[in-house]
Amino acid sequence: MPLPFAPPLEPMLAEAADDIPQGPGWRYEPKWDGFRALVFRDGESVELQSRSGQPLARYFPEVVQALKEALPERIIVDGEIIRVGEKGLDFDGLQLRLHPAASRVNRLAQEIPASFVAFDLLAVGDDDWRERPGLLRREELLRCVRESERVFVTPQTSDPSVAKAWFEDFEGAGCDGVMARREELPYSSGKRVMVKVKHRRTADCVVGGFREGKTKGSVGALLLGLYDDAGVLHHVGHTSSFTAKEKKALFERLSPLAEVAPAEAPSFGEGRTPGAPSRWSSGKEQPWTRLPPTLVCEVYFDYLQGDRFRHGATFIRWREDKPPTACTYGQLLPPNPFSLDAIRALPR
Numbered sequence: 001m002p003l004p005f006a007p008p009l010e011p012m013l014a015e016a017a018d019d020i021p022q023g024p025g026w027r028y029e030p031k032w033d034g035f036r037a038l039v040f041r042d043g044e045s046v047e048l049q050s051r052s053g054q055p056l057a058r059y060f061p062e063v064v065q066a067l068k069e070a071l072p073e074r075i076i077v078d079g080e081i082i083r084v085g086e087k088g089l090d091f092d093g094l095q096l097r098l099h100p101a102a103s104r105v106n107r108l109a110q111e112i113p114a115s116f117v118a119f120d121l122l123a124v125g126d127d128d129w130r131e132r133p134g135l136l137r138r139e140e141l142l143r144c145v146r147e148s149e150r151v152f153v154t155p156q157t158s159d160p161s162v163a164k165a166w167f168e169d170f171e172g173a174g175c176d177g178v179m180a181r182r183e184e185l186p187y188s189s190g191k192r193v194m195v196k197v198k199h200r201r202t203a204d205c206v207v208g209g210f211r212e213g214k215t216k217g218s219v220g221a222l223l224l225g226l227y228d229d230a231g232v233l234h235h236v237g238h239t240s241s242f243t244a245k246e247k248k249a250l251f252e253r254l255s256p257l258a259e260v261a262p263a264e265a266p267s268f269g270e271g272r273t274p275g276a277p278s279r280w281s282s283g284k285e286q287p288w289t290r291l292p293p294t295l296v297c298e299v300y301f302d303y304l305q306g307d308r309f310r311h312g313a314t315f316i317r318w319r320e321d322k323p324p325t326a327c328t329y330g331q332l333l334p335p336n337p338f339s340l341d342a343i344r345a346l347p348r
Contacts, residue, residue: 003042003074004128008053010190011036011078012120017195020163020178027134027183028163029154030343031176031196032117033089033303034082039067039116041075048081056081059097062109063116066150075144078120078187079154083112084340089174092306118145119154119179122187135183142348155346158183171199172338176303198302202316203331206324207295208233208267209274209288210254218247219254223274223288224299224313225267227328234271237309239299258289267293272308296322304332 020028036051046064048056057064063081071077083094093112099105121129121141129137138156145153157163167178177198185193205224213220221240225233242250267290268274274288299313307329 003040003076004123004126005076007038007040007047007049009038009049009122010053011038011051012188012194013190013192014179014194014196015192017180017197018200020160020167020197021180021195022160025183026160026180027138027156027158028160028166029119029156029179029181030166030170031179031198032080032082032154033091033174033176034080034094034114034117037079037081037116038122039071039075039077039079039118041067041071041073041077043073044068058102059099059105060109060114061106062113063150066148067116070146070148070151072124072144074123074125075121076123077118077141077145078122079116079118081114081116083114085112087174088172088338088340091174091303091310113150115150115152117152117154119156120187130187130189132186133184134181134187137187138183152344153348155343155348167197167199169338170343173340173343175343200300200302201332202298202300203313204296204298204319204322204327205236205313206233206293206327207254207291207297208235208293209290210250211238211274211286211288212251213247215244215247217251218244219250220247221312222250222297222315223268224297224309225271225293225327226332227325228271229329231325232271233268233293234307235268235274236307237301237311237313238274239297239313239315241312241314254289254291257291257294267291293324296320296324296327 037056038049040047046057046067050056060081083090085093097108118141121137123129142153163178180195205226207222208225209223211220221238223235224237226236227233296319298316298319300316301309301313303310
C-alpha cells in the first residue's frame with residue numbers, strides 16, 4: 001500500500017518570540033541550523049522534501065542510506081538535515097552540497113557528509129499520525145528511530161530552566177536558539193503553531209560604503225565591515241532597516257563623505273568587498289559607493305554564516321564613541337563552546 005499521504009506537504013511552522021514561553025504543556029527543543037526536510041520512506045524509496053517543496057534526496061545520498069537503516073520501511077518524519085563541522089554546525093558546508101553534478105555530489109557526500117535530526121512523526125505504516133497530540137507523536141518517534149551517527153532524534157525537555165540553559169549553551173555548537181511546542185496539539189501543516197526563540201546578538205560595525213535606494217537621493221543599505229587580526233577590513237553584511245525619510249537623510253549625510261579619496265582613508269579593498277563574486281550573488285553586479293571607515297554603527301544580527309551575517313542586520317544606533325579599529329571579529333565569538341556529541345547524548 002502507498003503511504004497515507006504523499007509529497008509535497010507544507011511543514012508545520014513557528015512564530016518568532018522574544019522569550020521562551022512557560023507553563024504546563026510546553027515542550028522545548030534545540031533549534032537546529034540546517035535544511036528543513038520531510039522524509040517520506042516507502043520501502044526502498046526515500047524522498048526528502050525541502051520546506052519549499054523541492055526534492056533534496058539526490059544531494060544527500062549518504063543521508064538517504066542512513067535513513068533506510070534507521071527508519072521503518074513505511075514512515076513520514078519531519079526534521080532537519082545538518083552538517084557537523086569541526087567547530088559545530090556548518091551551514092556553509094551544507095550549502096556546498098547543493099551541486100548539479102552527480103560526480104561532485106558523490107564526492108562531497110564522502111568529504112563533508114551530512115546528518116539528519118528528527119523532531120516529529122507524521123505517519124507510520126498505514127496510519128496518519130498528524131491529528132494525534134504532539135506528545136504521543138514524540139513517543140512513537142522515539143520508538144521508530146534506530147539512532148546512529150547520521151540519524152538521531154532531537155533532545156526535548158518540559159523544564160523551561162533547562163530550555164534556557166540550552167538557549168545559552170548550545171549557541172557555541174551552532175544551534176540557532178530554542179523551539180517550543182504544545183504537547184497536546186496536532187501537526188498543522190503550513191500553520192505557525194510552534195514558537196521559535198532565536199539568538200539576537202549585537203555587533204559594532206564599520207560603515208564602509210552604501211548602496212543607493214530605488215528613490216533617487218536615498219540610501220538603500222549601509223555596507224558593514226569588521227577588522228580581522230591583521231587589521232584588514234572585511235565586508236560582513238548590510239543593514240537596510242530604514243524608513244523613506246531616514247534613507248534620504250542618510251544620503252545627505254553620507255554623500256559628502258564619499259568624496260574622500262580612498263587612498264586617504266582606505267575602506268573595503270584588501271579584504272572581502274561588497275562587490276566580490278560569490279555563489280549568493282548569481283553573477284549580478286551590485287554597484288556601491290565607497291566610504292572612508294570613520295563611521296561606526298551598532299546592529300542586531302541573528303545568524304552568522306562563516307564570517308559574515310547570513311541575513312540583513314537591523315540598525316540600532318550610531319556609535320560616535322567607538323573607534324572604527326575596535327570593530328573586530330572578536331566580538332562575534334560565540335559564548336560557551338559546546339559539543340554536538342554532548343547535545344546528542346542528552347536524555348530523550
